[in-house]
Amino acid sequence: MPQKPTIEDIAQLAGVSRGTVSRVLNNHPAVNAQTRQRVTEVIEKLSYRPNFSARHMRTDSSNLVGFGLLTDEVITTPYAVDMIRGAQETLWKQGKVMLVVNAGYAREMTEASLEALLERRVEGIIYAAMYHRPVELPPQTAQVPVVLANCFAPDGRYTSVVPDEVAGGYAATKRLLSKGHRRIGFINLGDPGLGTPPPLPAANGRLQGYKNALMEYDVPFDKTLLCYTNGQPQTNYRLAHELMQLPDPPTAIFCGNDRTALGCYGALSDLGLRIPDDVAVIGFDNQLDIAQGLWPPLTTVQLPHYEMGRWAVEYLLSAKDGSPPLLHHTIDCPLVERQSA
Amino acid sequence: MPQKPTIEDIAQLAGVSRGTVSRVLNNHPAVNAQTRQRVTEVIEKLSYRPNFSARHMRTDSSNLVGFGLLTDEVITTPYAVDMIRGAQETLWKQGKVMLVVNAGYAREMTEASLEALLERRVEGIIYAAMYHRPVELPPQTAQVPVVLANCFAPDGRYTSVVPDEVAGGYAATKRLLSKGHRRIGFINLGDPGLGTPPPLPAANGRLQGYKNALMEYDVPFDKTLLCYTNGQPQTNYRLAHELMQLPDPPTAIFCGNDRTALGCYGALSDLGLRIPDDVAVIGFDNQLDIAQGLWPPLTTVQLPHYEMGRWAVEYLLSAKDGSPPLLHHTIDCPLVERQSA
Numbered sequence: 001m002p003q004k005p006t007i008e009d010i011a012q013l014a015g016v017s018r019g020t021v022s023r024v025l026n027n028h029p030a031v032n033a034q035t036r037q038r039v040t041e042v043i044e045k046l047s048y049r050p051n052f053s054a055r056h057m058r059t060d061s062s063n064l065v066g067f068g069l070l071t072d073e074v075i076t077t078p079y080a081v082d083m084i085r086g087a088q089e090t091l092w093k094q095g096k097v098m099l100v101v102n103a104g105y106a107r108e109m110t111e112a113s114l115e116a117l118l119e120r121r122v123e124g125i126i127y128a129a130m131y132h133r134p135v136e137l138p139p140q141t142a143q144v145p146v147v148l149a150n151c152f153a154p155d156g157r158y159t160s161v162v163p164d165e166v167a168g169g170y171a172a173t174k175r176l177l178s179k180g181h182r183r184i185g186f187i188n189l190g191d192p193g194l195g196t197p198p199p200l201p202a203a204n205g206r207l208q209g210y211k212n213a214l215m216e217y218d219v220p221f222d223k224t225l226l227c228y229t230n231g232q233p234q235t236n237y238r239l240a241h242e243l244m245q246l247p248d249p250p251t252a253i254f255c256g257n258d259r260t261a262l263g264c265y266g267a268l269s270d271l272g273l274r275i276p277d278d279v280a281v282i283g284f285d286n287q288l289d290i291a292q293g294l295w296p297p298l299t300t301v302q303l304p305h306y307e308m309g310r311w312a313v314e315y316l317l318s319a320k321d322g323s324p325p326l327l328h329h330t331i332d333c334p335l336v337e338r339q340s341a
Numbered sequence: 342m343p344q345k346p347t348i349e350d351i352a353q354l355a356g357v358s359r360g361t362v363s364r365v366l367n368n369h370p371a372v373n374a375q376t377r378q379r380v381t382e383v384i385e386k387l388s389y390r391p392n393f394s395a396r397h398m399r400t401d402s403s404n405l406v407g408f409g410l411l412t413d414e415v416i417t418t419p420y421a422v423d424m425i426r427g428a429q430e431t432l433w434k435q436g437k438v439m440l441v442v443n444a445g446y447a448r449e450m451t452e453a454s455l456e457a458l459l460e461r462r463v464e465g466i467i468y469a470a471m472y473h474r475p476v477e478l479p480p481q482t483a484q485v486p487v488v489l490a491n492c493f494a495p496d497g498r499y500t501s502v503v504p505d506e507v508a509g510g511y512a513a514t515k516r517l518l519s520k521g522h523r524r525i526g527f528i529n530l531g532d533p534g535l536g537t538p539p540p541l542p543a544a545n546g547r548l549q550g551y552k553n554a555l556m557e558y559d560v561p562f563d564k565t566l567l568c569y570t571n572g573q574p575q576t577n578y579r580l581a582h583e584l585m586q587l588p589d590p591p592t593a594i595f596c597g598n599d600r601t602a603l604g605c606y607g608a609l610s611d612l613g614l615r616i617p618d619d620v621a622v623i624g625f626d627n628q629l630d631i632a633q634g635l636w637p638p639l640t641t642v643q644l645p646h647y648e649m650g651r652w653a654v655e656y657l658l659s660a661k662d663g664s665p666p667l668l669h670h671t672i673d674c675p676l677v678e679r680q681s682a
Contacts, residue, residue: 064457075441076426078419078630085417088443092450097457100416100441102429109433116405116438120461233634259634266636269610289419289631293574293600295607 005046014042066096067316068117070110071128074150075102079287083128083149086309094317111138118143124316127151128309132162132201145319149312150305152328161311161329165201168301168333169209169254172282175299175335176252177217181280183225185243185250186210187260190228192235197228203256206284210254225250229260236263244271244279252280252341258287261298261340280341284333297338304331346387355383407437408657409463411454414471416443420628424469424490427650435658452479459484465657468492469650473503473542486660490653491646493669502652502670506542509642509674510550510595513623516640516676517593518558522621524566526584526591527551528601531569533576538569544597547625551595566591570601577604585612585620593621593682599628602639602681621682625674638679645672 010021016039023031024039031039069087074080088098099122103113114137117125124144127137129151136153137146148160176184189203190196197203207226214221224246229235236255240263243250255261261283265275273279275296283291283300291298308331318324348366352359357376364372365380372380410428415421429439440463444454455478458466465485468478470492477494478487489501517525530544531537538544548567555562565587570576577596581604584591596602602624606616614620616637624632624641632639649672659665 064453064460073426075416076422076429078422078628081417081419081422084443085414088417095453097442097444097450097454099457099461100443101438102425102441103438109438112405112436113438116440119405120440233636233638236634237636259630262630262634263636270636287419287630289600289603289628290634293577293603293631295574295578295604295611297574 009046010039010042013046014039064097065099065120065122066091066094067124067126067313068099068101068120068122069126069128070101070103070113070117071130072105073102073130074128075100077130079285080128080130080150080303080305082305083309083312086306087126087128087149087313088309090310090313098313107138111140114138114140124319126309126312126316127158128312132165145316147312147315149308156326156328159315159324159327159329161308161315161327161331162201163303163308163333164330165205165333166209166212167330168284168303169206170213171209171333171335172206172254172284172301173210173213174216175337176254176280176282176341177213177219179252179280179341181250181252182217182219183222183248183250183252184210184214184219185225185227185240185253187227187229187236187239187243187253187255187264189231189256189260192228192230192239195228203228206256229256231257231259233259233263236260237267240264240267241271244268244273250279252282255281255283258283258285258290258298258300261300262290262294265294275340282341286336291336291338294340296340299338299341300336301333302336303333307331350387351380351383354387355380405438406440406461406463407432407435408439408465408467408654409458409461410439410441410467410469411451411458412441412443412469412471413446414443415469416441418471420626421469421471421491421644421646423646424650424653427647428467428469428490428654429650431651431654439654448479452481455479455481465660467650467653467657468499469653473506486657488653488656490649497667497669500656500665500668500670502649502656502668502672503542504644504649504674505671506546506674507550507553508671509625509644510547511554512550512674512676513547513595513625513642514551514554515557516678517595517621517623517682518554518560520593520621520682522591522593523558523560524563524589524591524593525551525555525560526566526568526581526594528568528570528577528580528584528594528596528605530572530597530601533569533571533580536569544569547597570597572598572600574600574604577601578608581605581608582612585609585614591620593623596622596624599624599626599631599639599641602641603631603635606635616681623682627677632677632679635681637681640679640682641677642674643677644674648672 007018007021011018091098101113103110125146128149134154135151146158148158152160190198227239275281283298286300286302291300348362351362432439442454444451466487469490475495476492487499489499493501531539568580624639627641627643632641
């Protein structure tokens with residue numbers, strides 16, 4: 001690998017002293033225009049980069065980096081990458097780059113990742129979670145503005161932005177009710193053995209939204225229509241199969257996410273049932289490769305990943321101009337109409 | 342937001358001068374143990390962080406950050422996130438964090454992102470592309486070791502690691518041939534109107550592998566069995582439909598990626614054809630949500646994203662100890678056996 005050019009190299013090539021190069025780098029006025037020009041040309045020619053410490057003594061902050069984004073595994077899984085896109089695109093409008101670090105779930109790695117971002121003087125930090133959940137962050141975060149995306153602090157000490165899961169569950173169920181369905185199966189996220197939702201906003205909130213919509217239409221809640229999947233493809237397939245074997249089977253199935261809908265499509269196809277004529281299916285997430293790729297394309301509910309990323313950056317930008325209040329902001333999960341329901 | 346503590350704050354609370362605090366921060370020997378202890382306690386209590394420039398003047402490199410990863414859109418799309426995981430997990434074994442920046446495809450943003458990483462003194466850079474393609478990088482990369490992942494420099498000036506597309510196309514086709522199929526449709530990636538593969542390694546390489554396998558089995562290449570998809574779900578569905586309407590239709594379909602296979606499943610289901618009994622289907626990518634979620638689960642070919650990320654980090658680690666040769670390294674695309682072929 002080539003050696004990095006030094007101030008000495010610049011000085012020698014430009015035929016000036018080291019001190020003159022240094023003065024040019026620091027925009028010192030005591031350099032004549034011709035010399036400045038010559039030194040600048042050599043600097044560009046060598047792609048010389050003053051080291052970071054020298055630059056910081058001059059400017060005290062980088063011009064290029066805005067915020068840092070720390071995540072459990074958003075950038076190593078396919079589900080929530082739009083949060084990164086929403087955040088970066090919003091920040092780029094300010095001409096700024098976002099540094100991203102993937103930390104997993106272990107405390108040691110999370111602390112080291114946070115240290116790495118703070119050391120590099122990010123002006124604010126977004127902590128983004130792959131799935132909607134409570135989080136605890138190391139105490140070092142007190143040093144810069146922080147916003148949590150797709151997660152929240154149980155004690156409310158950080159501003160957070162999360163999906164409105166109840167509204168999403170309501171939108172999906174209401175869509176089916178408005179199409180005339182009254183027997184609506186719900187394959188929720190959770191443990192098939194326990195028969196109760198896990199203590200997570202997605203499972204609890206969507207179930208609440210399902211019940212709210214049923215109540216609005218005076219349809220009694222029937223617990224035989226509710227089941228839980230652990231997310232395994234075979235489980236998704238089996239549960240859809242079992243729902244259709246009920247003495248009074250559903251005419252529509254609300255799936256806890258789009259992967260569940262994929263298994264549901266497989267089961268209905270094997271039973272010779274057509275979507276949506278025989279059974280309507282609705283998903284959750286709007287995971288595009290699946291929702292658009294299925295045949296017929298899947299009606300589903302949008303998780304607002306892009307909007308959460310955008311909102312998080314806008315909040316941090318507002319924090320630069322003052323001290324915005326602590327917020328717990330929810331973003332709607334709108335229905336995406338396709339052809340399965 | 343709280344103000345960051347300063348050296349003055351430390352000095353005041355510890356009852357010492359600013360100079361003493363500075364000497365403690367710099368591990369200067371001329372501070373007695375008791376004073377050092379008192380200052381250190383205050384530093385910890387306030388979570389004081391010396392600013393980056395001051396630290397760098399002392400240590401000249403961060404302990405936490407290893408390499409930077411610059412990408413077009415790996416972390417904002419669901420397809421190649423395993424490269425990030427492979428790279429980070431390998432680097433973390435060294436106790437190091439990886440800074441990631443998403444730059445899109447515009448030159449301005451790529452340069453700014455690269456600057457941001459270089460300013461923060463990463464020891465090496467991985468440029469990771471979302472799809473296998475030639476890339477040109479800005480000249481600033483000359484300052485640190487660079488490795489390209491899932492992409493390559495046409496002039497060979499950077500080391501690169503890419504999938505062996507020919508071997509992947511060969512593995513898929515050979516699987517079908519070995520199961521007795523002789524009429525094998527191939528929905529390759531490209532432009533349906535042009536009827537030739539785009540100048541990209543994935544399309545060209547997999548087609549070459551398909552032809553190589555046919556030749557090995559003495560099966561003549563039949564161009565009516567070859568078509569191209571633009572990746573749109575409707576196109577995938579339509580092309581599979583059209584292949585099955587041929588006077589002598591295929592008994593197996595090799596799909597250019599797993600999304601194509603998803604559309605193919607839809608078409609075959611609508612035609613009342615069972616997989617794999619009536620028609621075998623094989624994909625490419627091993628995009629898990631689709632490949633595992635489809636019914637029957639999809640036999641496909643693995644894109645070695647994780648392995649490319651790991652290899653890239655290992656190469657950069659070897660570059661720290663010397664100057665490794667420029668390489669163009671290919672990684673195998675192994676068959677993943679499930680139930681569709």
